[in-house]
Amino acid sequence: MSVRNSTGVSIRSASKRYGDTVALDSITLDVKPGEFVSLLGPSGSGKTTLLGILGGFVTPSSGSVWSGERDITFMPPHKRDIGIVFQSYALFPHMTVAENVAFPLRARRLPKSTWAEKVAGALAMVALTGYEDRNIAALSGGQRQRVALARAMVFEPRLILMDEPLSALDKQLRESMQIELRQLHKKLGATIIYVTHDQREALTMSDRVAVLRNGRMVQIGTPSQLYDHPADSFVASFIGESTLLPVLRAGPAEVRLGNLTLRSARELPPGEKLLLALQTEKLLIDDGRGSTAGGALNRINCRVTEVVYQGESLRVFAVLDDGTAISLRQPAHHAARLQIPEVGQSMIAVLAPEDTIIVPASD
Ligand SMILES: Nc1ncnc2c1ncn2[C@@H]1O[C@H](COP(=O)(O)OP(=O)(O)OP(=O)(O)O)[C@@H](O)[C@H]1O
Numbered sequence: 001m002s003v004r005n006s007t008g009v010s011i012r013s014a015s016k017r018y019g020d021t022v023a024l025d026s027i028t029l030d031v032k033p034g035e036f037v038s039l040l041g042p043s044g045s046g047k048t049t050l051l052g053i054l055g056g057f058v059t060p061s062s063g064s065v066w067s068g069e070r071d072i073t074f075m076p077p078h079k080r081d082i083g084i085v086f087q088s089y090a091l092f093p094h095m096t097v098a099e100n101v102a103f104p105l106r107a108r109r110l111p112k113s114t115w116a117e118k119v120a121g122a123l124a125m126v127a128l129t130g131y132e133d134r135n136i137a138a139l140s141g142g143q144r145q146r147v148a149l150a151r152a153m154v155f156e157p158r159l160i161l162m163d164e165p166l167s168a169l170d171k172q173l174r175e176s177m178q179i180e181l182r183q184l185h186k187k188l189g190a191t192i193i194y195v196t197h198d199q200r201e202a203l204t205m206s207d208r209v210a211v212l213r214n215g216r217m218v219q220i221g222t223p224s225q226l227y228d229h230p231a232d233s234f235v236a237s238f239i240g241e242s243t244l245l246p247v248l249r250a251g252p253a254e255v256r257l258g259n260l261t262l263r264s265a266r267e268l269p270p271g272e273k274l275l276l277a278l279q280t281e282k283l284l285i286d287d288g289r290g291s292t293a294g295g296a297l298n299r300i301n302c303r304v305t306e307v308v309y310q311g312e313s314l315r316v317f318a319v320l321d322d323g324t325a326i327s328l329r330q331p332a333h334h335a336a337r338l339q340i341p342e343v344g345q346s347m348i349a350v351l352a353p354e355d356t357i358i359v360p361a362s363d
């Protein structure tokens with residue numbers, strides 16, 4: 001099973017208002033054929049609304065939707081060549097696995113003689129061969145999720161929309177499904193637009209991630225662009241794990257925060273109000289290493305206030321001399337743990353000049 005010719009999809013200056021609520025505010029997005037794009041944002045930011053406009057369930061108040069050169073803004077969903085996976089799976093509980101997966105073929109009036117082969121192909125894709133006659137009720141959450149995926153793919157749509165498809169699964173299953181979905185995407189070559197409010201999931205799966213906030217698209221980029229160059233403090237706080245500290249003064253190679261001055265090898269963004277995004281994993285406990293290409297490491301005096309064990313790593317909370325709270329992450333292996341001072345003791349955290357990420361404050 002493969003997708004013959006996947007299609008891109010574009011949305012131009014699309015807005016959606018419900019009375020006084022602006023659910024989406026002039027969104028423009030071009031998704032390339034075969035691309036995996038995630039829509040990431042907090043609850044109420046407009047992710048489902050945007051997906052609905054792409055799928056044809058929601059009519060935009062203004063703006064347009066394009067499939068290649070074709071304006072599909074007002075085309076009903078069943079005429080769009082789109083597979084959809086909803087958050088709730090929306091499987092038919094009274095049908096078997098095979099009947100569920102065959103449903104889109106029936107709805108599209110494809111010849112019945114082709115169903116068995118297509119269903120078998122889709123089930124093989126999600127590793128559910130042999131489950132054809134099972135009832136939906138007799139499946140685990142992860143298996144149901146796979147049936148929903150098979151049903152979305154069975155008619156070989158050129159575009160697949162997914163709205164938080166893994167949110168009902170436990171962490172372990174979710175993480176293995178993330179990898180499976182990525183592999184499926186590569187195999188299928190379909191264009192996928194994927195809604196999530198889990199930044200890690202978005203970074204794991206996507207070619208590009210669009211960050212939404214209050215109906216606006218704040219930034220779109222590859223996972224590493226978002227992580228290394230967040231557009232503003234909202235993106236910086238949403239992606240990864242950062243402490244945001246107000247910048248008092250920033251010069252070409254220096255930032256001043258309170259009574260701390262850091263060397264910076266980063267370009268300064270425009271804006272009046274700037275913040276330093278201190279990512280927990282970029283701060284390290286001083287082990288005597290001197291410098292990087294960007295210059296000598298910044299040494300930050302602080303005092304440990306708490307150490308929290310979090311499995312694969314430990315989070316160390318500390319305060320600067322002026323009381324500003326910061327935190328850093330230390331791997332959980334023995335040698336790294338030995339470096340962590342006791343609570344109440346002083347510590348020197350180091351930060352490379354390349355890692356001084358400075359962002360404009362988002363209102
Ligand atoms: N049918 C509707 N009528 C009125 N307001 C709506 C409707 N659908 C969505 N909204 C509003 O539009 C905004 C965006 O909603 P949307 O469902 O797109 O958010 P979301 O990002 O998917 O959130 P979540 O993560 O909670 O699913 C919200 O303020 C929501 O209350």
Ligand SMILES: [Mg+2]
Nearest residue numbers: 047048049163
């Ligand atoms: Mg939603």
